[in-house]
Amino acid sequence: EVVLTQSPGTLSLSPGERATLSCRASQSVSSTYLAWYQQKPGQSPRLLIYAASSRATGIPDRFSGGGSGTDFTLTISRLEPEDFAVYYCQQYGNSLWTFGQGTKVEIK
Amino acid sequence: EVQLLDSGGGLVQPGGSLRLSCAASGFTFNTYGMSWVRQAPGKGLQWVSAISSGGNNKYYAESVKGRFIISRDNAQNTASLQMNSLRAEDTAIYYCASLQSGRFDSWGQGTLVTVSS
Numbered sequence: 001e002v003v004l005t006q007s008p009g010t011l012s013l014s015p016g017e018r019a020t021l022s023c024r025a026s027q028s029v030s031s032t033y034l035a036w037y038q039q040k041p042g043q044s045p046r047l048l049i050y051a052a053s054s055r056a057t058g059i060p061d062r063f064s065g066g067g068s069g070t071d072f073t074l075t076i077s078r079l080e081p082e083d084f085a086v087y088y089c090q091q092y093g094n095s096l097w098t099f100g101q102g103t104k105v106e107i108k
Numbered sequence: 109e110v111q112l113l114d115s116g117g118g119l120v121q122p123g124g125s126l127r128l129s130c131a132a133s134g135f136t137f138n139t140y141g142m143s144w145v146r147q148a149p150g151k152g153l154q155w156v157s158a159i160s161s162g163g164n165n166k167y168y169a170e171s172v173k174g175r176f177i178i179s180r181d182n183a184q185n186t187a188s189l190q191m192n193s194l195r196a197e198d199t200a201i202y203y204c205a206s207l208q209s210g211r212f213d214s215w216g217q218g219t220l221v222t223v224s225s
């Protein structure tokens with residue numbers, strides 16, 4: 001099973017700042033099967049990025065994804081008030097799906 | 109508009125059973141895989157089970173294998189999760205989600221399952 005480790009656990013930033021979230025895999029992951037989700041308190045998760053770097057429908061272009069192999073990143077270029085939330089990376093391989101433990105982006 | 113409506117959660121005693129349902133609309137249901145993902149209180153997301161678009165292939169997390177059964181009815185646009193031999197550690201919000209190319213495209217609102225005596 002591929003283990004995804006996200007860092008940092010919590011990111012304290014101010015609106016307008018840049019956020020860089022990391023997702024490291026215990027073994028190589030196909031970029032095709034690496035996704036990112038946003039979850040706000042009391043809400044269901046929402047797909048942000050799929051195939052490592054493609055934005056899902058309706059996702060603003062301040063969100064971008066990158067990386068390959070075992071190291072992937074989610075970048076929020078300028079934080080808006082609605083972006084403070086928990087973010088999860090997720091991978092698929094060998095008929096198994098796994099999530100990272102999440103990174104909380106909080107207001108500083 | 110894509111909609112996934114989860115239902116069937118509730119309070120159940122350890123060892124008991126529960127059946128969750130997911131009603132889908134707004135997309136061509138029989139062309140998407142479907143999955144269940146859960147979230148224990150205050151914790152992260154955990155994949156539980158998935159089923160292929162035609163229903164022939166089913167997949168389970170090790171923690172639920174042999175206890176949970178996933179199914180779907182493409183005529184009714186519904187997916188289900190039969191949960192047996194429930195344990196306290198199965199307590200969570202259960203989300204159904206549509207599945208495409210290994211990602212969870214759309215999510216239901218979730219249904220809470222509490223396993224407690």
